[in-house]
Each structure stands twice: as C-alpha cells, then as structure tokens.
Amino acid sequence: MPIALLALAIGAFGIGTTEFVMMGVLPETAADFGVSIPTAGHLISGYALGVVIGAPLLTAVAVRLPRKTMLLAMMAMFTVGNLLFALSPNHEWGVIFRFLAGLPHGAFFGAGAVVASSLVGKENRAKAVSMMFVGLTLANVIGVPLGTLLGQQVGWRATFGVVAVIGLVAMAAIQKLVPFQGKPAESSLRGELGAFRRPQVWFALAIVTFGLGGVFACLSYIAPMLTDVAGYAPGDVTLLLSLAGLGMTLGNLLGGRLADRALMPSLYVALTALAAVLAVFTVTAQGKVGAAITVFGIGLAGFMIGPMLQARIMEKAGGTPSLVSAAVQSAFNIANSIGAYLGGLVIAGGLGLVAPNWVGASLAVLGLSIAVVSGLLDRREQPAPVPVAA
Incomplete structure (x- = not known):
C-alpha cells in the first residue's frame, strides 16, 4: 500500500479522536463551563451538525480545487476549530467552535477516499480506503481512552490542544507524502x-x-x-x-x-x-x-x-x-x-x-x-x- 495512506490515516485518527472523546470528557467540560450534562451535550450535537452541513457544502465550494489542496485546507480548518474550542471562554462559544471543527470532517473523508482509491489499482480500491479509515477506528482504541484520561487528569482543554497538534502533524504528513494530482478536470x-x-x-x-x-x-x-x-x-x-x-x-x-x-x-x-x-x-x-x-x-x-x-x-x-x-x-x-x-x-x-x-x-x-x-x-x-x- 502507498505510504501516502499513512498521512490520510493520521488525519482520520485526529478526526475520530475529536468526535468521540467529547463523550468521555463531557462531565469535566460541563463543570468547567458551569452547565448541566444535558446542556453540555450540545457540544456533541454541535459537532455532528457541522459534519452534516459541512460535508456537502465545503465539497461543493471546493470541487475544482486540487484534492491535495482540499485535504490541507480541511485539516487546517479542523486544527483551528479544535484549538479555538480548547480556548473557549464559555459554553456558547464552545458549541460554535465545535461546529466549526465538525465542518471539514466529511469533506476531508470524501476527498481522502477519492485520493486513496486513485493511488492503487481498481482491484485494491476498497482496501486502500479502509487503510485510511483505520485511523478513525484506531482513534476509538487509542485516541479516545488516552484523551479521556488526559482530560480527567489534566483538563479537557489539554485533550483538545493535543488534538490540534495531531491536526498539524497530519498537515505536515499530507504535504510530504500525498502526491500532487492536479485539478480534477472532470469535476x-x-x-x-x-x-x-x-x-x-x-x-x-x-x-x-x-x-x-x-x-x-x-x-x-x-x-x-x-x-x-x-x-x-x-x-x-x-x-x-x-x-x-x-x-x-x-x-x-x-x-x-x-x-x-x-x-x-x-x-x-x-x-x-x-x-x-x-x-x-x-x-x-x-x-x-x-x-x-x-x-x-x-x-x-x-x-x-x-x-x-x-x-x-x-x-x-x-x-x-x-x-x-x-x-x-x-x-x-x-x-x-x-x-x-x-x-x-x-x-x-x-x-x-x-x-x-x-x-x-x-x-x-x-x-x-x-x-x-x-x-x-x-x-x-x-x-x-x-x-x-x-
């Protein structure tokens, strides 16, 4: 399998961690913001709403961008959204920043799946896509438990600060490992x-x-x-x-x-x-x-x-x-x-x-x-x- 799939998997790992770790640190976040657990649950639904809206919207807006540029742009938005969330002054701004962090989620995976399948022959396309998504599943094995532990011991803001760092690592890996494919002329x-x-x-x-x-x-x-x-x-x-x-x-x-x-x-x-x-x-x-x-x-x-x-x-x-x-x-x-x-x-x-x-x-x-x-x-x-x- 091409080494470029590793870069896509790192991005998927960061996205999977930020999506699901919120459930693990919800009590700490609610206590810090001074809101109830159900109210803090808006931080989960806010992210999900960002995914649902952002997937078709951002993909449509950037449909003629080179796919490598698209991947870098989506990961940059993801990184900024998580960093801003880690610095949120209150619950209301937290929901807004979680929404922002969720916007590039679907567009990244959409572009990533197309890139992954283009790197291999037709007989290995699904396997290549699954190699990217292994980052998402490993987030549930490694990222979420460790992120939850970090949030409980140090504070939830540290968890999302680390997620932002993962986003930077993913951007560097994409820049280094993913080949430039030019503009998708047929799109x-x-x-x-x-x-x-x-x-x-x-x-x-x-x-x-x-x-x-x-x-x-x-x-x-x-x-x-x-x-x-x-x-x-x-x-x-x-x-x-x-x-x-x-x-x-x-x-x-x-x-x-x-x-x-x-x-x-x-x-x-x-x-x-x-x-x-x-x-x-x-x-x-x-x-x-x-x-x-x-x-x-x-x-x-x-x-x-x-x-x-x-x-x-x-x-x-x-x-x-x-x-x-x-x-x-x-x-x-x-x-x-x-x-x-x-x-x-x-x-x-x-x-x-x-x-x-x-x-x-x-x-x-x-x-x-x-x-x-x-x-x-x-x-x-x-x-x-x-x-x-x-």
Missing part, C-alpha cells in the same frame, strides 16, 4: 450534483443511514448496559470501549478486503451478521464474558460495512465521486442521531436498557433489505447477453 459542481440523480447513490446512502444506525442504537447506551445489566464497574467501561474499537479496526480492514473481492455478497453477509449480533446482545448483556465478546462482535460486524459502502457509492457515482463520497459522512452522522434517538425512545418507554439492541437489529435488517433491493437493481441494469451466431 464540476453540476457534474457532482448530477450523481445524486442516480437511484443507486441514494440506496447506498440509505444503507449507511439505517444499517449503521443499528450500531449507534446500541453503542449510544452501551455504558449503562455494561454497568447496570452486565455488572461491570464504571471504570471498566473505557477498556470495553477499547475492545469495541479493536473490533471496529479489524472489521474495517476485513471489510476493505472483502469489498474488493465480492462487494454486494460481502455487504449482505456483514449486515446479516450485524443484525444477528445485536439481537444476541439482548441475551449476552446479562453476563460479563458474553457482553465483552459481543461488544467486540458489534464493532467487527458494524465497521465491516463502512469501506464496502464507501466503495459502492464511489462506484455508482461514476466520474464525479467527491460530493457523494463526502455525503457518506453526513449519512453516518444522521445514522448516529437516528440510532441514538430510537434507542432512547424504547428506554424511555420502559422496555429496559437492552431494548436498544432490538432497535439496532431491526435497523440492520432494514439496511439489509435496502441492500438486497439495490443488488436486484444491479441485475436489471446489466445489459442482456448478446447471442452468438451459430
């Missing part, structure tokens, strides 16, 4: 928007939204499941989340390799496995060993899907992949919101702390159903074989 805003006229693009985004929504229905409430149901001590949760992150990392790498071999069959298997493991978690959550194994399995099955869908949507976008590739990140964050909302709804309805797993399994089945319809549409779109004259 125009009209052409990029034209990709959204293709039904298969919308099918792929729907699979992201609902299939991965199943993962977040579970993971949004994983802490109380592990403590109040499985019987783990609160201090064990960080280690178990790292276990989930390890599953995500392995799943991401495995998903990239399977996608290059047989994309749609592999996607069917991954979504089926995700639905099954989420359903099983309603039972295994009752014990420590079973819960730990299943948490790993959820990360493994859930993040096998990511590189498959990234490869799928770039394939269906044709020669204008940048905007739809960035839109995957918007769909990913919508999945996060839908999963968390529906999972909270069943808990509030008195169905118990493991009920979000049934929601997650149902969403995964819905994602699988959409994938099957998309696969059947592929067959209809294939030209009929031309009969050979005798």
Whole structure:
C-alpha cells in the first residue's frame, strides 16, 4: 500500500479522536463551563451538525480545487476549530467552535477516499480506503481512552490542544507524502450534483443511514448496559470501549478486503451478521464474558460495512465521486442521531436498557433489505447477453 495512506490515516485518527472523546470528557467540560450534562451535550450535537452541513457544502465550494489542496485546507480548518474550542471562554462559544471543527470532517473523508482509491489499482480500491479509515477506528482504541484520561487528569482543554497538534502533524504528513494530482478536470459542481440523480447513490446512502444506525442504537447506551445489566464497574467501561474499537479496526480492514473481492455478497453477509449480533446482545448483556465478546462482535460486524459502502457509492457515482463520497459522512452522522434517538425512545418507554439492541437489529435488517433491493437493481441494469451466431 502507498505510504501516502499513512498521512490520510493520521488525519482520520485526529478526526475520530475529536468526535468521540467529547463523550468521555463531557462531565469535566460541563463543570468547567458551569452547565448541566444535558446542556453540555450540545457540544456533541454541535459537532455532528457541522459534519452534516459541512460535508456537502465545503465539497461543493471546493470541487475544482486540487484534492491535495482540499485535504490541507480541511485539516487546517479542523486544527483551528479544535484549538479555538480548547480556548473557549464559555459554553456558547464552545458549541460554535465545535461546529466549526465538525465542518471539514466529511469533506476531508470524501476527498481522502477519492485520493486513496486513485493511488492503487481498481482491484485494491476498497482496501486502500479502509487503510485510511483505520485511523478513525484506531482513534476509538487509542485516541479516545488516552484523551479521556488526559482530560480527567489534566483538563479537557489539554485533550483538545493535543488534538490540534495531531491536526498539524497530519498537515505536515499530507504535504510530504500525498502526491500532487492536479485539478480534477472532470469535476464540476453540476457534474457532482448530477450523481445524486442516480437511484443507486441514494440506496447506498440509505444503507449507511439505517444499517449503521443499528450500531449507534446500541453503542449510544452501551455504558449503562455494561454497568447496570452486565455488572461491570464504571471504570471498566473505557477498556470495553477499547475492545469495541479493536473490533471496529479489524472489521474495517476485513471489510476493505472483502469489498474488493465480492462487494454486494460481502455487504449482505456483514449486515446479516450485524443484525444477528445485536439481537444476541439482548441475551449476552446479562453476563460479563458474553457482553465483552459481543461488544467486540458489534464493532467487527458494524465497521465491516463502512469501506464496502464507501466503495459502492464511489462506484455508482461514476466520474464525479467527491460530493457523494463526502455525503457518506453526513449519512453516518444522521445514522448516529437516528440510532441514538430510537434507542432512547424504547428506554424511555420502559422496555429496559437492552431494548436498544432490538432497535439496532431491526435497523440492520432494514439496511439489509435496502441492500438486497439495490443488488436486484444491479441485475436489471446489466445489459442482456448478446447471442452468438451459430
């Protein structure tokens, strides 16, 4: 694999850390700003809103920029946003700066996925994209636990100061390692928007939204499941989340390799496995060993899907992949919101702390159903074989 993928993975590591570490240092941030935990939660939703808005907007604005320039610009905005957040005078400014830090998230991954796939042959494109996304999954194994520990021991501002430093390192690595590719001559805003006229693009985004929504229905409430149901001590949760992150990392790498071999069959298997493991978690959550194994399995099955869908949507976008590739990140964050909302709804309805797993399994089945319809549409779109004259 090209060394340039390392630079993209460093950027992904920084982005993954800043997105998820906020959950770990939320109590310290709330105390510093003098607000309640629910109010401090706006710092999480503010970032997610930035991702949803920024992914299509910034990609559209910069559609004719050389992709290396685009990557550097997005990482610079990310770095400045995190530095400003670390210096926030109050909660209100903190939400604004978190929104700013979230804006380049999707655009970076959109451009990065296109660059990663361009560095290798067609038979290794999904694998190359998964190598970039390994930085995102490793953030859950290394960046989030260490960032949470730093925030608890030194202060949350130190955590986001370090994230800003990671952004600078990523910029230096991109400048040094990523080759200059010139302006994407085939790209125009009209052409990029034209990709959204293709039904298969919308099918792929729907699979992201609902299939991965199943993962977040579970993971949004994983802490109380592990403590109040499985019987783990609160201090064990960080280690178990790292276990989930390890599953995500392995799943991401495995998903990239399977996608290059047989994309749609592999996607069917991954979504089926995700639905099954989420359903099983309603039972295994009752014990420590079973819960730990299943948490790993959820990360493994859930993040096998990511590189498959990234490869799928770039394939269906044709020669204008940048905007739809960035839109995957918007769909990913919508999945996060839908999963968390529906999972909270069943808990509030008195169905118990493991009920979000049934929601997650149902969403995964819905994602699988959409994938099957998309696969059947592929067959209809294939030209009929031309009969050979005798």
